[in-house]
Every structure is written in C-alpha cells, then in structure tokens.
Amino acid sequence: DAKTTQPNSMESNEEEPVHLPCNHSTISGTDYIHWYRQLPSQGPEYVIHGLTSNVNNRMASLAIAEDRKSSTLILHRATLRDAAVYYCILSVANTGNQFYFGTGTSLTVIP
C-alpha cells in the first residue's frame, strides 16, 4: 500500500489557521496527493489535491514540500464546521490510481 503518516488528532481554536501535516516518504513521481475529510455520519468529501506545486481552492491550501515527501493542508480560518477526520491520500499510478485511506487526523475545533 502507498503509505501516508498523519497525527491521530489535532486541536485548533475557532477562527485560527490550522496546519495538518502528512508524511509520504515513499511517494513516486507520478503519485498525486489528495486530501479528503469526513464529517460524522457522512461519506468523505474532497478537499484538495496536487502533484508538485502548492494549490489553493475555496476550502483550503495544499503546501507540498520540494522533495514531495511531505505535505500540509492549511485551513486558513477554522470554523466549527471544519471539525472532521482529514485523510491524506496518495493515488498510486501503477495500481490503477487506487486510493489508500489511512486512519486520518481527527480535528477538533474549540469555540
């Protein structure tokens, strides 16, 4: 399996930025980095993805290390609705781009 390593849990204060780290030291050159999040009793939802360059969208930013062995999901202003499990995933080209979810990081947002 294409492995990623994330902290089990993190806390953030509401309206403050959150940096969620992910290590993926075995990443290969064609693997994309994806982030999904899962709210309680919901299916996962897409947050952002990237290959080499940093990416921004309306939900978050993705900062990818120059050697691509790690990445950070940045929520610019955490809200209570951002409390969820965040998964960092590699789509591995030589396996038909199968997505391997780990156990993710459970983010708690403190009011």
Add this chain to the structure above:
Amino acid sequence: EAGVVQSPRYKIIEKKQPVAFWCNPISGHNTLYWYLQNLGQGPELLIRYENEEAVDDSQLPKDRFSAERLKGVDSTLKIQPAELGDSAVYLCASSIGQGEYGELFFGEGSRLTVL
C-alpha cells in the same frame, strides 16, 4: 445536481442472513467504487468499476461478497451469508475517469449491523 445515492442508510440483520446495498452514482460518472469502513478506520476499497467492468476486485471477499454494475450505471453489493464481522459502513463513490486528477464523490453510506 444529485449526489451519489445509497440505500438503505441503515440495515440490521441476523448473522447468516443475506443483505444487499444499492448505489446510484452521479450521472455521467463512469467509475464506481465500493468501500468498507470499520469504526475508527479509514475506508478500504472493495471493488472498482470502469463502466460495467470490475477492474479491481482484489480486496473483495468473493466467498460471501458479490457486486454487479449492470449497464454501467447503478450498482449492487451483496453479502451472503453475513457474519458478525461484516458490521460496518459500506460506502459507494463515483468519479469521472479514475479520479487521479480530480475528486471522488461519496454517498452517505449504508450502515450494517449484524447481530
């Protein structure tokens, strides 16, 4: 636009009984996935379809699990007979292409409890 629709949302059965889950993907999405999610764990892929062809079913326990995607649209996942360890959430997802360049869209899942 409607999202991925799954039914039933909840199902409680006794062990050794059969159960089936249905998934209607987003219109136009040719790739469909079934995932299994145990409590406190991330989703694990069971099977992936490209149109009506199962292109990856290596993680599907074929002795008791089966799936089909007739006409490349709706899909059904069946368990027969169910065992206690099958209690989990079964998630369906769909995407355009293989998802490597974009996003998977997930349904809300079907929660199975086997007594």
